[in-house]
Amino acid sequence: MTRPAPAPDARDSDRTLLAGALAETWKTPSGFWGALATVDHKIIGRRYIFTAFVFLALGGVLAALMRIQLAQPEARLLGPDRYNQIFTMHGANMMFLFAVPVMEAVAVYLVPLMVGTRNIAFPRLNAFSYWIYLAGGALLWTAFALDMGPDVGWFAYVPLSGPQYGTGKRADIWAQMITFTEISALAVAVELVVTIFKQRAPGMTLDRIPVFVWAMLVTSFLVIMAMPAIVLASTSLILDRLVGTHFYNPAEGGDVLLWQHLFWFFGHPEVYIIFLPAAGMVSTMIEPFARRPAFGYLGLVMALIATGILAFGLWVHHMFVAGLPRLGDSFFTASSMAIAIPAGIQVFCWLATLWDGTPVFKTPLLFIVGFIVTFVIGGLNGVMVASVPFDTQVHDTYFVVAHFHYVLIGGAVFPLLGAIHYWFPKLTGRTMSETLGQWSFWLVFVGFNATFFPMHILGLEGMPRRIYTYQPDLPWHGLNLFVSFSAVILTAGFLLFFVNAIRSARFGEIAPDNPWDAPTLEWATTSPPPSYNFAMIPIVGSLRPLWDDRDTLPIADGLRTDRRELIVTTLATAEPQAREASPQNSIWPLWAAIATTIMLIWSIFSPWAVVWGSIPVAFALIGWFWPKGTPEDGS
Amino acid sequence: MREKIVLDLGKLPLHGMGTASITWWGTLAFMLIEGTGFALAIAVYLYLMSLATAWPINAPPPDLLPGTLVTLILLASLVPNILLSRWAEQQDLRKVRIGMVIMSILGTLPLIVRVFEFPALKVSWDSNAYGSVVWTLLGLHTTHIITDLVDTLVLAALMFTRHGRSARRFGDVQDNVMYWNFVVATWLPLYGCIYWLARL
Amino acid sequence: MLAAPLAGCAGNWQSALDVYGTSAISLKHLIILIVSVCSVVWMLVMVALIAALCRSRDAQPVSAEPGRERRMTIAVTGAVVATVLIIGTFTILSFVATHALTVAGQDYLTIRVRGLQWWWGLEYIGPDPSSRFETANEIHIPVGRKVRLKLEGLDVIHSFWVPSLAGKQDLVPGRPNELTIRAEHAGIYRGQCAEFCGMQHAHMALLVIAEPQDDFDKWAATQRQTAAQPAEDETATGLQTFLAKPCAACHTIRGTAAAGTTGPELTHVGSRRTIAAGVFETTRGSLAAWIADPQTIKPGNNMPMVPLTPDELRAVSAYLASLK
């Protein structure tokens, strides 16, 4: 779309005029207020991604502190109180402020482009969700800086986090941070579902949706069905702590395991909320680098859906030693192991794609290969711990720590890093350095395996997790020292990645529209795309529009330029139904987020906050939704 | 890449109604979220009930009167609510205005009775887990009534301004109707739980 | 802090691979089997991956040829079928092995194990009330006999884990659990609380001492007795101090007026190999160090620092060390 080729229907001058008018309608005003009021999914998506990576770096610094502490027996760098805060912060930060949001962030940026629309559905909600996420992160880290960081582990088991043993406000901070991230995650999930259901370009029938978009659709449903459980859990925990309810107090008819059920009913789907987008990225990225269509589209999509459904039937595998009936436990062994089937289908399809394709060894492919190597290890470990008897020996040991870092970093962060390299041109208009990219891959890959593989052995040798130190006569120090040393390599790799990204964003080579010769729609527009994404909405005739017809892109004409307009299409067959207005920039989402933040933080201290604090929230929401008489409001 | 215009969208309506409306789907998605929340809250109730040796714990079953009254009001409100949806579909501004006023009243009434429902539970939230869970169920539903009421009030006010005469507003009214139906529908299992399971 | 190596237990530190208990032995077999099969699976995937990447090929156009597609479909289907078979086998295996977790045989002994922040309270329940006694942090069992542990979490959740003997089981407040163990060999087995339980989760260890029946009986007989009367002046002063200071409000020494229950029972503390849930080997010196400043040694633990003069400290630790 950049190089205006002479087309029979669209003449150059028309196109310039059109682009000018659209740019005016869709622009984000420059300056501070403009930046705060924008509802452009690309600007918000970039912000989201950037913020999530800041949290990755912060969480990594915490990891470094833990590794220094654990390098030697009886180290004195951190006392128990600090250490407990640090591992809790590390886990909570990585899960709630990095891994889940970063996947959503990438989707906020990419999904509208990949389905060929001009903005995400509910763009103001999108702006709101970012602010709330930022506030949640700020709350957690400020509390930590004030020595009020949560210290009860990232799943905050009661009674330790309950009113009696979790004194102070630390557990409340944890619970309320959860509320913030849940609100933002739920908001994004709703936006994505509606965008994918209703805003796909004409012709993008269900079987022409890119796999990454499918992955985000399934993920969003997981968010919608799973997050209410944690909202319920964290709210009831706050109630127990603040107003004396007894949900988790066995002395008054409550139950300690209720917490675990609620938490893991959310917590297990949570890990697939992190993994499925990554799997979708791999299925999408593999095509340009294997130089052939991903093998088994139907299988890949069905595997995502199957994983999504099964995800709700596994939660008890985190509670195998809590004393539930053994027979019931065995059912969860079976269901957990069954996940190996959809996971296997995906792995085998990727292997088939590579087998039949012609691999191009650029950084994204390196990360894909690294992902396959490590994710299969992590997944197989998952199958091991899914066995009840096996798990009785390794539960809550470094074996499990190894498992989840393998699946989280190997299974999700590797694809993510690959994806950043891959989509960087679309994000910034510049390409990342290939040399630095390859270096950072090898450092991360080697450092990662050397850091986390030995943890399996440590776990089997009896090292429990979440201990701030261990005694010299325990046979763990050799491996721990090795692990800590390897973590230095891993950190260097991440650091190099950060350097590469920051440098390339400023000085990288200017990227063409479609630098990798990729087949999906986001590559049909400029790098980075204009504020309106597509001057004319593309019409999709196949799963890989840019490969199947390399010369011409069919497009649709007829949208107004004087108001923000996009098309609504039918759910299954993506036939145009209506031209819909897309909301203008607005500062109200920010006010609403500020009001919500005040209410939520205040409610840690007093239940009345919910009553009084909801009034400003209501006002902000009214301001948000009240029509302003713009062309978008009328119809 | 060359571009070829193959479709003209100029004739499409400027705003989609019903399933062609983005907000309709958004409302549906939020209903799914909240519905899951209600289902889980009921699951918690049943879970605690299954653990207890006697249910309710150290309390008589709640008084039926206020809760049943709320149920009746909510059920009755469905009639004007559904009519309202029909009027909005016909884009009949005058009738929609009347309907919105009626629904504002029918949203306030159950709240007034609800005030008497809490004491009728005959247990405090901090007496035991049974008290905690019934208060939570009732509180959760009350917040839904309040949110929808506020939404109804604002929308009713809006319908009396110059912004009222717009297809978009009528769509909003329909979404509001749908949400109220949801608020009523979720109450029925909660009512069964709170008032009748405790009598088993 | 120096936790000195304990005599006679070289090699038997907590490890799921260095096993001496009936169920730990069968678990180890299961672990080795599953890990081996999974390693083979991983290697096969790696072979396929390397082959796919390194395969020499003629530059193909970006298209799919039906014959190749079909062959690949067959290969992928075959791999999925293999996956189903393997996980099916694993599921059945673990189901069968789950039964092995409940050790067969007649119970010889029942011990109530209470998890507290951050130590273990033990109550040996004998057939008749007189054979009942309490102790802490060190479990003795007879070799080759089945012992039933009744696990109770008294404050937060803890987890009982002595990997050389058996898999772990949580101690959940309000939900008593059970675990049976049987040691096949005499030895000292270390275990450690495996569920995060707060500040000193890292220092909540315990020892299981499996010994021949005779030794066990002798030990149990001693434990049942009340504390010996102090024989020397120093230890007598120690007992006086212990009773005069707040110590007695938290600790029990049977046979004296000390009957507190918030701390570990100390009647035979001198006979235990470690103090403070595995922090120190028990000596007069370590007892003194502990009593002088428990909060520096085990920050956050529930024993306060009780100000004592050096003489008092010496006397108290001498007395406690004498409680064999």
Ligand code: HEA
């Ligand atoms: C991205 C995140 C992610 C992913 C993808 C997974 C994937 C899996 N996880 Fe993991 N898991 C976590 C994140 C994740 N997990 C986290 C964070 C925790 C710990 C939480 C905490 O305690 O802090 C955890 C803990 C955890 C436990 C609890 C352990 C314990 O606490 O004792 C269990 C038990 O069943 C488990 C199982 C599984 C299984 C069966 C899979 C499966 O999905 C894996 C499937 C994949 C494969 C099997 C590999 C590919 C398949 C093939 C190549 C086919 C051939 C395979 C066979 C023949 C078997 N996980």
Ligand code: HEA
């Ligand atoms: C996606 C999630 C994620 C990620 C990426 C990581 C990354 C790492 N984790 Fe994490 N980890 C968890 C999720 C994750 N972890 C969870 C959920 C837990 C459980 C918590 C709990 O028990 O409650 C856990 C627990 C955990 C433990 C166990 C603690 C304990 O039980 O006592 C350890 C120990 O070694 C560890 C180590 C590491 C290391 C070395 C990394 C490394 O990969 C980190 C690599 C380094 C970086 C990514 C940063 C590099 C960048 C910089 C240094 C930039 C410089 C900084 C600035 C410019 C500001 N983790």
Ligand code: CUA
């Ligand atoms: Cu007790 Cu950890």
Ligand SMILES: [Cu+2]
């Ligand atoms: Cu899980």
